[in-house]
Amino acid sequence: MATATPALTGTSASADTATTSATPGGWRRARPWAMPLIGLGVSLAFLWPYLVMLLGAFRPSSDVVQTPASVLPRVWKWTTFPEVLGDERFLAWLRTSVVVALASTAIVVVVAIPAAYFTARFRFRGRMAFLFLVLVTQMFSPTSLVVGIYREFFTVNLVNTYLALILTNAAFNLAFAIWILHGFFASIPRELEEASELDGCGRVGTLWRVMLPLTLPGLVTATIFTFIAAWNEYVVALTLMLDDSRKPLTVGINSYVTGYEQNWDQLFGASLIAIVPVVILFALIEKHLVGGLTSGAVK
Template identity: 70%
Template sequence: MTRTRRPRLVAFGAAVVAVVFLAPYLVMVLDSLRTSTDVKTTPPSFLPRVWQWDTYATVLGDGRFPHWLFTSLVISLGATAVVILVAIPAAFMTARHHFPGRRLFLLVVLITQMFAPTSLVVGLYRQFFELNMINTYGALIITNAAFNLAFAIWILHGFFSSIPLEVEEAAALDGVGRFGMLRRIMLPLTLPGLVTATIFTFIAAWNEYVVALTLMIDDDKKPLTVGFRSYVTGYEQNWDQLFAASVIAVVPVVILFALIEKHLVGGLTAGSVK
């Protein structure tokens, strides 16, 4: 294989992968512009037979939609804030200080990643019922934070561990305390890892469905992932509105990715090259 062909093949392969991943989103956008009857028509057509442009206005005008969006934002931002506030000191202490039980602590944190929320949903419901937290934002914030905390601790632990010891020693000689060292020196150096942990936690909380479906009862307090179910029920099937709402729900995540893409790539590829 010549050197001129190899980049072309790589570019072609990348284009094929991009098309495969973008195809479902294209279908989702096209289905949001069809009539609900057209979505169910067999055999389906690639382009809508009748273009329906007011679907998004209908969804945004739905009085329930702002409540679902607000709930998703509160839960995602709250869970992300809890994870970052807990993961930073935990990762810093385990990476820069050796103490009895350090390895056991990291092992226990890793083990928590082995349990899926689906397998624990009954126990979670029982626990929050005893605490009188059913149908509250706090229950979902705590749950999402708990299931994403391990990932944040481990990725930040790796970043803190990669910082040379000489940096910490130089800061100590300048009279910088432990908290000042963390805030003024360590966190700026671990910014890519911090951004990576933040975006993954936010997306995981934004997309969570099973626990939210179980714990949230009032329609106004349901997040977007659960609220969408009301568009397609046993009595009415508004497929066009379901797809339009799904497209709208993707927009905040796309914007977030666009804003922090550089830091995110740096966090994911850190340590791959010495």
């Protein structure tokens, strides 16, 4: 009997363990329906401001400021978006944003690719100092430099020009693009370049035909972030662009609500239209963007 007791005890413990593991806890039972509800709540919290803007675009301005506030419009107005799209001022602001964002992104990509490739593949004196300098430029906010930027462009007579905004946006986004592309180029084995050179490709041909396709996720990431930063820039544009017809969307749409007129419905409608290009861009290149952000996480 004495020798059988441990065996019985072990058997009982094993049975208790099996029973415990077979019976899921309270969280395990609730997780299949609790997690979707939590995700839905978080999604609604992020989407609520956009829903407020959408509903605000479908109500008269007098209804927006009326108290007590109501979630749904008291009176529905369906002409807001046609009014905004037919506004010559809005079309001018949209044109400025498109031109500045595309030109800034193009400059950043053209400059960042050779700079990142050269610093990743060649060792030269001052290389680390150059990379450190590129990183330091990310620490300065355009807001803290806006007075100096205005003074510099005023000296060369570039205030109130597209070129001023393009150069400023390109300068402030170039460092990020160089750093992210530098990491991608550095991760590519040198044997691929050597094989390409043996096949007759020169340095430029290797960069164009071998390296760039392999760094496509990083290139897409740098491109989309540069475009969004230029598209959303506000402080420098507010300072440099004096002519109302040359202002970008971020600055121009504030003209809908001033001390003399309050067109809240048009402000909400213009804001929603300004979001559309970025949303479409994300939808088109989402898989490349996720690959660029997560590259290197798994070896």
